[in-house]
Amino acid sequence: xxxxxxxxxxxxxxxxxxxxxxxxxxxxxxxxxxxxxxxxxxxxxxxxxxxxxxxxxxxxxxxxxxxxxxxxxxxxxxxxxxxxxxxxxxxxxxxxxxxxxxxxxxxxxxxxxxxxxxxxxxxxxxxxxxxxxxxxxxxxxxxxxxxxxxxxxxxxxxxxxxxxxxxxxxxxxxxxxxxxxxxxxxxxxxxxxxxxxxxxxxxxxxxxxxxxxxxxxxxxxxxxxxxxxxxxxxxxxxxxxxxxxxxxxxxxxxxxxxxxxxxxxxxxxxxxxxxxxxxxxxxxxxxxxxxxxxxxxxxxxxxxxxxxxxxxxxxxx
Numbered sequence: 001x002x003x004x005x006x007x008x009x010x011x012x013x014x015x016x017x018x019x020x021x022x023x024x025x026x027x028x029x030x031x032x033x034x035x036x037x038x039x040x041x042x043x044x045x046x047x048x049x050x051x052x053x054x055x056x057x058x059x060x061x062x063x064x065x066x067x068x069x070x071x072x073x074x075x076x077x078x079x080x081x082x083x084x085x086x087x088x089x090x091x092x093x094x095x096x097x098x099x100x101x102x103x104x105x106x107x108x109x110x111x112x113x114x115x116x117x118x119x120x121x122x123x124x125x126x127x128x129x130x131x132x133x134x135x136x137x138x139x140x141x142x143x144x145x146x147x148x149x150x151x152x153x154x155x156x157x158x159x160x161x162x163x164x165x166x167x168x169x170x171x172x173x174x175x176x177x178x179x180x181x182x183x184x185x186x187x188x189x190x191x192x193x194x195x196x197x198x199x200x201x202x203x204x205x206x207x208x209x210x211x212x213x214x215x216x217x218x219x220x221x222x223x224x225x226x227x228x229x230x231x232x233x234x235x236x237x238x239x240x241x242x243x244x245x246x247x248x249x250x251x252x253x254x255x256x257x258x259x260x261x262x263x264x265x266x267x268x269x270x271x272x273x274x275x276x277x278x279x280x281x282x283x284x285x286x287x288x289x290x291x292x293x294x295x296x297x298x299x300x301x302x303x304x305x306x307x308x309x310x311x312x313x314x315x316x317x
Contacts, residue, residue, distance in 0.1 A: 008178030008305035012062030013263050014163040014242065017154070021109040021139040021246045022116040023184065023259050024124070025102040025299060026131035028071055034130040038075055038104075041126050043313035046306060048126065052119045053110075061110040063119060065309060066182045066301030071103035076315045082173045083181065083267050087300040090271075091278030095290045097185065101134055102299035105182060107261060109244070113138065135297055137186060137259050139246025148247040148256045149194055149292075151206050152213040156231075158240040166240040167263045178305025183270040185260045186297040194292045205288045226289045229276040232269045239269045258293070267300060 028034065045065055053061035067075065069084050087099040106123060108116045116138070124133070147153040158166045169179045194202070199210050207225030208215050215221070221228060232239045242263040249256040264270050277287035304312065 008307045010164075010168050010178045010180065011064045011303050011306050011309065013064055013167055013180050013303065015062050015109075016060065017141075017145075017244060018060050018062075018109040019111050019141045020113040020116050021107065021244070021259075022113075022120045023135070023137045023139065023246070023261065024104075024106040024108070024120060024133060025100075025135040025184070025297070026104045026106075026127070026133045027101050028074060028103045029130055029132060035075060037128065037130040039313050039315060041123075041130075041313075043310045044126055045123065045309065048122045049119060052115060052122060056110075056112070056115055059110045059112055059115045061115045061119060062108070063123070064105075064107040064182070064303050066105040066107075066303040068103045068105075068299060068301055072302065074103075076312055079175050081169075081176045081179060081181075081302045081304075084302045085267070085300065087183075087298045088271055088274075089298070090274045091286070091290075095278055095286065095294075097274045097278045097295050098298050100297040100299060102184075102297075102301070104131060105184060105299065105301045105303075107182070107244070113140075135186065137246075137248050137257075139248045139259050142247045146247075147245065147258050148189055148191070148249060149206075149258075150202070151208060151210055153245050153258075154243045155208070155213055156227075156240070157242055162240065163242055165265075167242045167265055169265050172265075176302070176304065176308070178307065180263045180265065180303045181267045181270065182301045182303050183260075183262045183264075183267065183274075184297070184299050184301070185295045187258045187260060187293045187295055189256045189258065190292050190294075191256045205292075222288075223281075224285050224288050226277075226287050229281055229285075229287045230273050232272050232276075234269075241269055241273070263303075270300075 049063045090097040207221045207227030246259045280286040
């Protein structure tokens, strides 16, 4: 039975994981005409996604669009999401979670790259000269959901109702219910050094077995392992985030990487995870995976609900 006040529809955040993805980060070009162009584009994103996706219904094409803190003020003004702010850097200079420019994030995914490519082309064409793309990564699924370093990725993702509970803003910020906070980082891996380790050595760094993806027992798992430091608890309860990481690379250029993307209903668990990894828990007990992986980008965005995304086209900041 329909209700008078239905909950806002989130963007395609909790959709099933796909085989291909394109991640695009862009910055705004100053000027009122450019701003107006971006505002109008907000109302076109869903229609463009439908038009491209309809050509291959089984392709599961989707797009999530997010905006950085400064971009939100420039484009939309007040009100603004309660917890949206710039990306916070963590760690010493030798292993820094670095902040890099970014006003708009596009997370495009599908079962095949041609759908991602076509939608990216159409979305950027509609934006025209209103933005400058500062980072673009084409990601792919690697065998049985593994990262480039050979371990299964995203095992602890929440699913179904729990995925919505941990990722979608609710009554804590009613004006932005249905939205989600998104943190992205591009990591480059030193595969020569990583592959020089024994499997047992790699497993102690990750905190899981490599072949079977079973978490190591706490009695043998180092407190500096990746899985130990990325487990976040609050008031005795584990707080989950939703990851949709993707491998990427150019073997001819010696480039092997992971594009990290995490969704949560607040930036807090995302930032706590980074602090644990880069600073350490306690300080100095940092994630040893960072001895082999370097974060080269970092951005925090807010992805409004699908309903609000279309409404933002009429904002007058």
